[in-house]
Amino acid sequence: MWVRLVILGSIALVCALGVLTWGIAPEPGSRGFWLVVSRRGITVATMIVVAAAQSVATVLFHTATSNRILTPSIMGFEALYVVMQTALVFFWGAQSLAATDGLLKVAIQSALMVAFATLLYRWLFSGRLGNLHTMLLVGVILGMGFASVSTFMQRMLTPSEFDVLSARLFGNMSNSNPEYIPWATLVIGAVIVVVWTRRHRLDVLALGRETATNLGLNFRGEVTGLLVIVAILISISTTMVGPLTFFGFIVATLAYQLTGSSAHSRVLPFAFLLGLVTLLGGYFILRHIFSAAGVLSVIIEFVGGLFFLIYLLRKGRL
Amino acid sequence: MITLSNVSKSYAGKRVLGPISLELPAGGITALVGPNGAGKSTLLTIMGRLLEPDSGTVVVGEANVATTPSRELAKVLSILRQENHFITRLTVAQLVAFGRFPHSRGRLTAADQAHVENALEFLSLTDLRDRFLDELSGGQRQRAYVAMVLAQDTRYILLDEPLNNLDIHHAVGMMRQLRRAADELGKTFVIVIHDINFASAYADRIVALRDGELVMAGTPDETMRDEVLGALFDTEVRVRHDGAYPLAVYYR
Secondary structure, three states: OHHHHHHHHHHHHHHHHHHHHOOOOOOOOOHHHHHHHHHHHHHHHHHHHHHHHHHHHHHHHHHHHOOOOOOHHHHOHHHHHHHHHHHHHHHHOOHHHHHOOOHHHHHHHHHHHHHHHHHHHHHHHHOOOOOHHHHHHHHHHHHHHHHHHHHHHHHOOOHHHHHHHHHHHOOOHHHOOOOHHHHHHHHHHHHHHHHHHOHHHHHHHOOOHHHHHHOOOOHHHHHHHHHHHHHHHHHHHHHHHOOOOOHHHHHHHHHHHHHOOOOHHHHHHHHHHHHHHHHHHHHHHHHHHOOOHHHHHHHHHHHHHHHHHHHHHHHOOO | OEEEEEEEEEEOOEEEEEEEEEEEOOOEEEEEEOOOOOOHHHHHHHHOOOOOOOEEEEEEOOEEOOOOOHHHHOOOEEEEOOOOOOOOOOEHHHHHHHOOHHHHOOOOOHHHHHHHHHHHHHOOOHHHOOOEHHHOOHHHHHHHHHHHHHHOOOOEEEEEOOOOOOOHHHHHHHHHHHHHHHHHHOOEEEEEOOOHHHHHHHOOEEEEEEOOEEEEEEOHHHHOOHHHHHHHHOOOOEEEOOOOOOEEEOOO
16 A cells, blocks of 8 residues: 555656656756746646645545545536636626636635535535435536526627637646645645544545444534535635546546555545646646647546546446 | 333324334343334334434433434444445455444554454454455345444444344344343343344343334233234234243244
């Protein structure tokens, strides 16, 4: 287990160094060289934040919902992000996207998404039909509803406004705002510390409602807490690089296979490192070998989607 | 002692249980018997706080099940449901170690480890300890689940059909172990059981339910009677008294 973790960590490190230093024209050590490295450092930092947020969020979501297929995006998170961005352009025009960039907007967006998630889960869990299937169904329907509203508004936009919007909606690792990174790191760091101290509880929660209750956990409370954490992580990731539907799924599923253990103390670091290797390695190959950096998230979604389908077909059920 | 007062439960306006008031003394084995749909499992899950009753209270020992923090309750009362599906892949030893969670919060001490070993040995699972649950037969898995609640080391243990999936040998073995745990360790068992003769042979008390209502509660000698069982199961039953315990014969 430790050997695999070290190997994975080394691969991630090599990828990071590759992304940072490959093919820089100025002499190594010169001022120009460090300028390029520090610009690329923003990309690497973004990837670390996104890998941590997505992997931890997906694993926690799987634990909270006792399934290993559905991801937070199915609950309508990213659709909410898209509808918020679209509404911004729709009501105030394309320049509003640029004008409202900044920490305040990120904070408000994150708070809105967390509030939406918490309200949804509170309502669904406390209701008479408070079970997981109802909740997922409502999540899917809400997601579809948001997507339809977005599509409707997008059709009414002028082509140039639509162009600006779609550039914003496809996640772009090399184009995130460096201003968010310290805040995102801070929040995600704090969340990860909280999650780590609760790792044994998470193992128990993964056994399902009845067994976890028997072992003395307040299941509903714990799950609500977890879902709030998931909402925070996903909203940060989405705000930084846009929607990534299948990334968390690949990373979490591979982590379960590779660790050969279900303990969160093992799965979580594995998932994070796998995410990091996927992002950094993919970026390195695309950018420096195929000169096509912008399409990383498209390719991850494509491969992830295929992987999801294959997994579903092989398993044969939810 | 487990005290139920006016416990009832309805689904979609249809009452499936109660109202039932009942006192079960501490110690020994209580068997809940009755036909399918009698409310046995519903009653057991309400006692084990996995299901909220529509009305009434359950007090186990000194703890009101509805108001005591789950964490405290888990040291007094454990419950095992009939069907257990986990998304995680666990070995027998890992599963049994989870039984120590209420005491250890995930960090097993030497004492916790000893409890796990005892529970494994008690159910003769020592050889299977490193096998994954999905590699076991239904009966072995059933024993592993019971070992988990035994490792939890609570005074009160509620089991929903612990003999499910067990062959004659293992069913007898399981009941002997429960009897031993009740006699030697002073545990209180409440079990849902289908085989009325197992209840007669091992239980101290039999509680008979039908259509969600309490039909009768008493010792095996009091409940194992032709007319009681016949009416309870809607089947002609003859109870024979030629052995150490009454035996119901109803096969043809």
